[in-house]
Amino acid sequence: MARRRQIPRYGSVEIRGNHYYKTYVTDENGKRVALYGKTREELYDKELEALDQIDNASFRRKSPTVEEYAEKWLLMQSVHVRSTTLIDYTSKVRRHIIAELGDMRIADVTQDDIQLALVPVSKKSASVYKSVVILYKSIFKSAMESRLIDDNPTVYLTTEGGIPQKMKDSLSDEQAERLLKAVEGLQTYVFVMLGLYAGLRREEILALKWDSVYLDDKAPYLTVRRAWHTEGNRPVIMTELKTAAANRNIPLPDCLTECLRETKKNSKSDYVIANSDGDPLSYSQFRQLWKYITTRTAKPRTYRVYDKDGHVKRDENGKAIKKTIYPKLGEKAPHNGHVVYSLDFDVTPHMLRHTYITNLIHASVDPKTVQYLAGHESSKITMDIYAKVKYNRPDELVQTLGDAFTLMNNVTED
Numbered sequence: 363m364a365r366r367r368q369i370p371r372y373g374s375v376e377i378r379g380n381h382y383y384k385t386y387v388t389d390e391n392g393k394r395v396a397l398y399g400k401t402r403e404e405l406y407d408k409e410l411e412a413l414d415q416i417d418n419a420s421f422r423r424k425s426p427t428v429e430e431y432a433e434k435w436l437l438m439q440s441v442h443v444r445s446t447t448l449i450d451y452t453s454k455v456r457r458h459i460i461a462e463l464g465d466m467r468i469a470d471v472t473q474d475d476i477q478l479a480l481v482p483v484s485k486k487s488a489s490v491y492k493s494v495v496i497l498y499k500s501i502f503k504s505a506m507e508s509r510l511i512d513d514n515p516t517v518y519l520t521t522e523g524g525i526p527q528k529m530k531d532s533l534s535d536e537q538a539e540r541l542l543k544a545v546e547g548l549q550t551y552v553f554v555m556l557g558l559y560a561g562l563r564r565e566e567i568l569a570l571k572w573d574s575v576y577l578d579d580k581a582p583y584l585t586v587r588r589a590w591h592t593e594g595n596r597p598v599i600m601t602e603l604k605t606a607a608a609n610r611n612i613p614l615p616d617c618l619t620e621c622l623r624e625t626k627k628n629s630k631s632d633y634v635i636a637n638s639d640g641d642p643l644s645y646s647q648f649r650q651l652w653k654y655i656t657t658r659t660a661k662p663r664t665y666r667v668y669d670k671d672g673h674v675k676r677d678e679n680g681k682a683i684k685k686t687i688y689p690k691l692g693e694k695a696p697h698n699g700h701v702v703y704s705l706d707f708d709v710t711p712h713m714l715r716h717t718y719i720t721n722l723i724h725a726s727v728d729p730k731t732v733q734y735l736a737g738h739e740s741s742k743i744t745m746d747i748y749a750k751v752k753y754n755r756p757d758e759l760v761q762t763l764g765d766a767f768t769l770m771n772n773v774t775e776d
Contacts, residue, residue: 414504429464429496435501458494462743473515484523491524532720544704550654557714559618565590566712570634605739660689660703
């Protein structure tokens with residue numbers, strides 16, 4: 363037998379000759395709201411519904427969604443981080459946190475929810491995985507400090523995960539020479555020279571202006587004071603560098619000095635590397651600049667096949683017909699006789715900088731100087747590279763250890 367509801371005894375009022383039962387509830391803003399019903403049962407149902415809505419509204423106010431609070435957290439960070447750092451945060455938060463957990467109430471999120479959300483991130487690089495975990499920890503720590511959550515689900519999360527980064531390669535002297543020869547006469551040549559012989563980052567090369575290059579000094583040098591970034595495809599030149607250590611003066615070897623002198627003679631721009639209008643390169647223009655290297659690399663590549671009218675050829679299922687070619691070193695490109703496949707190794711912009719640092723170490727430049735010239739904020743970064751480069755030569759280590767043990771034996775005998 364169903365249990366009868368215990369309906370309160372409500373007060374009653376007359377409104378325009380009609381009899382109503384009346385009660386009050388306090389909403390989420392602390393305001394008293396009157397409710398009316400023709401019967402006590404009707405008013406009771408209205409009261410329960412109103413209280414439920416008020417509870418939900420109060421909970422929403424106390425516990426926003428992950429998306430709502432993450433966006434608020436990003437806004438709070440904008441006060442004290444670099445704009446480029448904020449762009450990086452925003453991209454990762456929206457792509458890896460909001461996309462996975464955005465609709466959940468932040469107070470409802472558990473460690474299991476976050477671990478599951480991190481599964482796709484674990485297929486990214488270890489550095490991306492680490493930064494996303496740190497963002498999770500920062501957001502939920504902030505929510506905890508604001509008393510939006512009682513427990514922090516990120517306490518036991520670790521930053522270990524993702525695909526470990528391979529050791530960065532550097533170019534051999536022979537590879538560097540072949541690379542320069544392959545792009546000689548192109549603007550790409552200047553970019554490569556600045557990477558190989560000044561160790562500049564991509565964003566430092568593309569923001570370099572002639573007012574930062576001192577070719578007439580007794581000891582020519584350049585100073586790093588700007589950085590190139592893009593918003594969408596639009597270039598943005600910033601005077602705020604990656605770190606304080608990035609602001610540095612770099613001496614120019616003779617080969618780079620001569621290269622820059624020749625470039626400056628023909629330059630009509632304030633920028634060392636510029637587009638036809640004299641402006642810094644957009645992202646797509648940089649990709650085109652770098653394409654002069656990739657098109658000269660002898661590795662398999664796949665193209666779409668076009669008919670004589672310039673339309674993509676398709677098979678009976680409507681799929682584009684593609685053709686794979688296997689270039690051989692020394693051959694000319696089939697559709698451009700000016701391009702010769704002269705490179706049998708991959709090159710990235712960062713490899714140029716890594717080659718510069720490696721060559722400094724091989725030249726026995728002390729670690730502190732290497733750190734300064736590379737613009738490393740942390741000496742740990744420099745020393746990690748130093749150890750891998752300096753002590754990754756088994757033939758030399760055998761001789762070094764042999765000499766050390768010989769010395770130890772002589773001391774023991776004495």
